[in-house]
Amino acid sequence: MILVSAMFFPGIILRTKSIASGRRGPGILQPLRDAGVLLRKGSVFSTTTGLIFQIAPVISLATVLCAILVIPFGKQEALIHFEGDFVFFAYILSLGRFFMIIAALDTGSSFEGMGASREAFFAMLIEPAFFILMATFAMFTGYVSFTDIFSNFFITSNHYVLIFSIIGFYIFIQIALVENSRLPVDDPKTHLELTMIHEVMILDYSGFDKALIHITTWLKFAVYGSLIYNVVVPAGWNIYLQIALFLAVQALFAIIVGFLESFRARNKMNKNPKFILTVSAIAILAFAVILILNLNL
Amino acid sequence: MVIYLIIMFAISLVYFASAERLVTYIRLIGIQGLLLCGIAILELIEINTVNLIFIIAETIIIKAIVIPYLLRRITKVSGVTKVHRQAMPGFYLVILSVAALFASLILSWSLRNPYVDVIYMTIALFSLFTGLLLIVTHRLIISHLTGFLIIENAVFIFSIAVGNEMPMLINIGILLDIFVGVLILGFFGLRLKPYVNELTMLKD
Numbered sequence: 001m002i003l004v005s006a007m008f009f010p011g012i013i014l015r016t017k018s019i020a021s022g023r024r025g026p027g028i029l030q031p032l033r034d035a036g037v038l039l040r041k042g043s044v045f046s047t048t049t050g051l052i053f054q055i056a057p058v059i060s061l062a063t064v065l066c067a068i069l070v071i072p073f074g075k076q077e078a079l080i081h082f083e084g085d086f087v088f089f090a091y092i093l094s095l096g097r098f099f100m101i102i103a104a105l106d107t108g109s110s111f112e113g114m115g116a117s118r119e120a121f122f123a124m125l126i127e128p129a130f131f132i133l134m135a136t137f138a139m140f141t142g143y144v145s146f147t148d149i150f151s152n153f154f155i156t157s158n159h160y161v162l163i164f165s166i167i168g169f170y171i172f173i174q175i176a177l178v179e180n181s182r183l184p185v186d187d188p189k190t191h192l193e194l195t196m197i198h199e200v201m202i203l204d205y206s207g208f209d210k211a212l213i214h215i216t217t218w219l220k221f222a223v224y225g226s227l228i229y230n231v232v233v234p235a236g237w238n239i240y241l242q243i244a245l246f247l248a249v250q251a252l253f254a255i256i257v258g259f260l261e262s263f264r265a266r267n268k269m270n271k272n273p274k275f276i277l278t279v280s281a282i283a284i285l286a287f288a289v290i291l292i293l294n295l296n297l
Numbered sequence: 298m299v300i301y302l303i304i305m306f307a308i309s310l311v312y313f314a315s316a317e318r319l320v321t322y323i324r325l326i327g328i329q330g331l332l333l334c335g336i337a338i339l340e341l342i343e344i345n346t347v348n349l350i351f352i353i354a355e356t357i358i359i360k361a362i363v364i365p366y367l368l369r370r371i372t373k374v375s376g377v378t379k380v381h382r383q384a385m386p387g388f389y390l391v392i393l394s395v396a397a398l399f400a401s402l403i404l405s406w407s408l409r410n411p412y413v414d415v416i417y418m419t420i421a422l423f424s425l426f427t428g429l430l431l432i433v434t435h436r437l438i439i440s441h442l443t444g445f446l447i448i449e450n451a452v453f454i455f456s457i458a459v460g461n462e463m464p465m466l467i468n469i470g471i472l473l474d475i476f477v478g479v480l481i482l483g484f485f486g487l488r489l490k491p492y493v494n495e496l497t498m499l500k501d
Contacts, residue, residue: 160300274388277392281394284399293416
């Protein structure tokens with residue numbers, strides 16, 4: 001399901017942006033066609049790069065595919081689930097990012113080093129938001145794995161579930177935007193290297209490897225979309241309804257991203273840490289609330 | 298339902314720490330007024346009806362309409378749009394705001410008693426600390442005024458928490474509202490407003 005929805009994700013974002021700006025724009029399948037063209041091409045590697053640069057895109061893709069394995073779908077358990085699997089989820093994604101960062105450093109380009117530094121910094125700032133949110137969910141449900149948390153999220157007798165559902169929805173969207181380097185933190189369409197974050201890291205990639213990087217980004221979006229789905233749709237509903245709702249939530253998520261990118265200005269680079277920290281602050285607030293409610297203070 | 302409004306109120310406090318434009322401050326003050334009105338309606342259902350209607354009208358008219366309108370007038374007349382230029386960066390202010398939230402939580406836990414809900418006390422203290430933070434970290438007098446409004450909202454929340462037992466406290470909170478209204482009107486009456494320099498130099 002995540003793989004299917006990931007294929008259409010960038011197309012829906014592009015289509016939304018086209019409609020919002022009054023253009024006809026490309027079709028939903030255009031990014032897929034572009035990726036197909038890139039996949040059929042070979043890769044060109046600079047003589048200054050080493051093995052790390054060549055294997056980083058594949059490792060990055062592999063880490064996202066591994067992360068998908070721990071995400072449940074409705075009442076269906078995740079393919080791999082164990083206590084604390086959300087820690088595994090966060091750090092397997094970090095591993096992919098780590099390889100992309102050292103690959104950027106491997107090129108020896110000062111621009112790519114700058115982008116790598118920014119990417120590492122922003123990823124470090126957004127990580128607490130994810131962990132605090134998951135700690136909140138863990139306290140709320142009494143479980144510590146994605147599968148248990150999400151399958152018990154709506155069936156607890158706690159009638160404050162809507163609070164955590166809304167906060168989870170908001171925070172996962174913000175995390176997805178930061179993790180995928182989208183507006184307002186980064187602009188994938190920017191043409192000035194000095195203002196880039198993620199795009200400047202992958203400037204030296206071409207052909208097949210560039211396609212893998214794009215596919216990884218789409219998959220990451222779909223992964224966060226499925227987390228959003230799990231916090232807004234109760235796990236106990238009919239499976240066919242769940243499938244339809246899953247696709248609807250993913251499409252809605254892509255449309256939201258498209259609208260945000262159409263109507264929102266990009267932050268100044270020095271404002272990004274504050275923006276990201278605000279997301280963490282809201283997660284902490286949710287944690288404080290669950291602390292008060294759970295401890296019956 | 299009331300807890301949803303309280304959490305939204307707390308989120309608005311977090312945004313105060315990260316906001317940079319006065320127009321955002323003014324919007325947040327207006328939103329807080331509406332949220333406080335909602336909290337008052339849900340929480341003070343047991344008090345005298347006339348008193349309740351008065352409180353609701355006061356929160357909507359004064360907190361959500363008049364005070365934001367006056368603040369907007371001040372920003373238009375003075376031409377000040379940014380909250381601060383040389384004060385503490387917002388990044389640190391957000392960190393301090395989170396620290397204030399934890400301090401409020403610990404304080405309200407240690408001061409807990411059967412008459413006041415801990416969540417009310419936490420958010421009231423958080424609001425108080427946020428107001429104080431705005432006052433001590435900003436240089437513009439209008440930011441200080443906003444900080445004072447937030448402190449006043451903290452008093453109002455706390456008075457609502459014990460409003461059914463001690464309705465007189467709510468009236469004291471409303472008196473503070475009127476005091477703030479007069480203070481803001483003073484910017485017009487005393488002609489403190491027109492020069493940006495005058496608005497920036499108070500703390501020097």
